[in-house]
Amino acid sequence: MxxxxxxxxxxxxxxxxxxxxxxxxxxxxxxxxxxxxxxxxxxxxxxxxxxxxxxxxxxxxxxxxxxxxxxxxxxxxxxxxxxxxxxxxxxxxxxxLFYFSNEQQKLLHNESFPAAVRQLTSEDADAFEDFVSEAPEDDMDEAFVELDHWLAFGCFVEDRLVSAASMYPWRGTSFADLGVITLPQFRGQGFGKQTVRAIGAQALRLGCEPQYRCQPDNVSSIRLAQASGFSPFATWDVIKPDED
Structure with missing residues (x-):
């Protein structure tokens, strides 16, 4: 809500x-x-x-x-x-549809993040593979977080990847669509929020507009969006795809 x-x-x-x-x-x-x-x-x-x-x-x-x-x-x-x-x-x-307000973008521009929250690269492939094996399959399908997306960030606890977010360019725009997953046993501790803000700050530095989307009944995702500084802009619906 x-x-x-x-x-x-x-x-x-x-x-x-x-x-x-x-x-x-x-x-x-x-x-x-x-x-x-x-x-x-x-x-x-x-x-x-x-x-x-x-x-x-x-x-x-x-x-x-x-x-x-x-x-x-x-x-x-x-x-x-x-x-x-x-x-x-x-x-x-x-x-x-959630976006960072102008005020939040200014805060992100000057925000610093702990060393445990950083951009992921191909050298993190093993850590990301372990993360995927632990994450709920439904979460992986819904959030669409991939190491080889345009931008990927993660939060580590004692060298273990516990939260991961990735972005990809959205429909030929300058928006960067965001997905994020935190392992269930590490939720509620701020790791997802730190990861989302860190990847959002980097996207803004690269000239892209972070975009966060989720369904209206996904209460935990809505809470994470707002805790991370996103503000609701609109609800958006399109015609149902032709299954044929």
Missing amino acids: LEPYSSFPVFSDKVNKYWLTDRDRPHPGQYRIVVDRELPPSRSVMLLDPIGSGGFLSMLPEMARRTGLNPGSEADKQTIFEAMQLAGIELNGADH
């Missing part, structure tokens, strides 16, 4: 320009209907709910015609979902 904020954080221009461009935000509870010819087929329908305002339903022209929804108009969620249901359009399931 997301923790309430007394005021909304300010995010970087990269985040705002990618997700919101120059769109005027609709009123809370309403969605602007947007036809976007640049959407890839895998995201031919996309629902974005920014925190603190109305949202956007973006569609390829063909999908907009199928729904019968008026481009440029506003509609509430019930109207949208009824139109999509009649059109046979099903969404995949929402993700929370």
